[in-house]
Amino acid sequence: MLKKLLFSIAMLSVTGLASAESLCPEQYPDGVQPTVLNAPGRNNLMELCAPHGGFASEYSPELRVPLYSVEHLTAEHIVKHQKRKQIRTDSFRPDDRLTHEQRAELEDYRRSGFDRGHMAPDADSWDEESEYDTFVLSNMVPQAPENNRGLHAHIEGAVRHLAKREGSIYVFTGPVFQGNTSMMRRRVVIPSGIFKLVYDPSRHAAAxxxxxxxxxxxxxxxxxxxxxxxxxxxxxxxxxxxxHLGTLDLPVPRDSAHFGRHSARPKHFFGF
Known part of the structure; x- marks a missing residue:
């Protein structure tokens, strides 16, 4: 079927109107894509569907980062990942579905001081193919190393535990742009913040x-x-x-909630 084609790309019509029909609707609640209203880099957005069905990204060729990556994360995915018990295999690479002008390159990140920060995490994958899909640069933003390897990793783990407990959730992860926005290598925008939105359909609640x-x-x-x-x-x-969404009670991010890496005892603080 068309929606299962590898390396599928959908060009989207934005500016506050409903998006074009998704090529990977299974990643979105009720199969409906988010509506882009007035986001930075909203011109000529592309929907990029992961070849093996793990996630989708709303990608901005103007900013050379995704505005978000979205996953339908299930307990089955988490259990399969835990059973694999493998050290992750890094395979960072540019997205060959995009031209050089549209995409980030490995050279853009080299000696930049920023990590290649996954939006859909590699640790949410369930096999080698779905893990490989997450390492494409169109699923990444420039991320501060201490944030990426500390708090952000623990938030990812907390969300996985929530998915395992609830059975099925939808997770949107992406950049926030506030204040003066800088560019990495004059090509890739650097976000001021990162968000992770969780929607639990069984509770009809989100946060x-x-x-x-x-x-x-x-x-x-x-x-x-x-x-x-x-x-x-x-x-x-x-x-x-x-x-009529309720407010979802999100778990507190802790080191023990993160699968796959060892890190120091976290010192995270709620509120800023």
Whole structure:
């Protein structure tokens, strides 16, 4: 079927109108893509579907980062990943579905001081193929190393535990742009923050973590916000058509909640 074609790309019509029909609707709640209202880099957006079905990205060739990556994360995925018990295999690479002018390159990140920060995490994958898909640069943003390897990793782990407990959730992860925006190598935009929005359809509730994309103590600080507050920050309505949402009780990110890496005892603080 068309939606299962490898390396599928859908060009989207934005500016506040409903998006074109998705090529990977299984990644979105009720199969409906978010509505991009007034997000930075909203011109000529592309939907990029992971070849093996793990996630989809709303990609901005203007900013050379995704505005978000979205996953339908299930307990089955988490259990399969835990059973694999493998050290991850890094395979960072540019996205060959995009031209050089549209995409980030490995050279853009080299000696930049920023990590290649996954939006859909490699540790959410369930086999070698789905893990390989996550390492494409169109699924990444420039991320402060201490944030990426500390608080952000622990938030990812907390969300996996939530998926395992609830059975099925939808997770949107992406950049926030506030204040003066800088560019890496004059090509790739550097976000001021990172969000992770979780929607639990069984509870009809959602909430989002919001982090600072910086090193040092401020990169270990987060707060929880509502979907409407996230829309104000990003210019994207992530759950269009879903009404009367409750507020999801998000788990506190802890080191023990993260699969696959050992890290120091976390010192995270709620609120900024």
């Amino acid at each position: 989002a973590y919001l982090e600072n994309n910086v090193d040092g103590p401020q990169g270990q600080v987060y707060r929880v916000i509502t979907p409407s507050e996230l829309t104000q920050l990003t210019g994207i309505d992530f759950l269009p058509g879903i009404k």
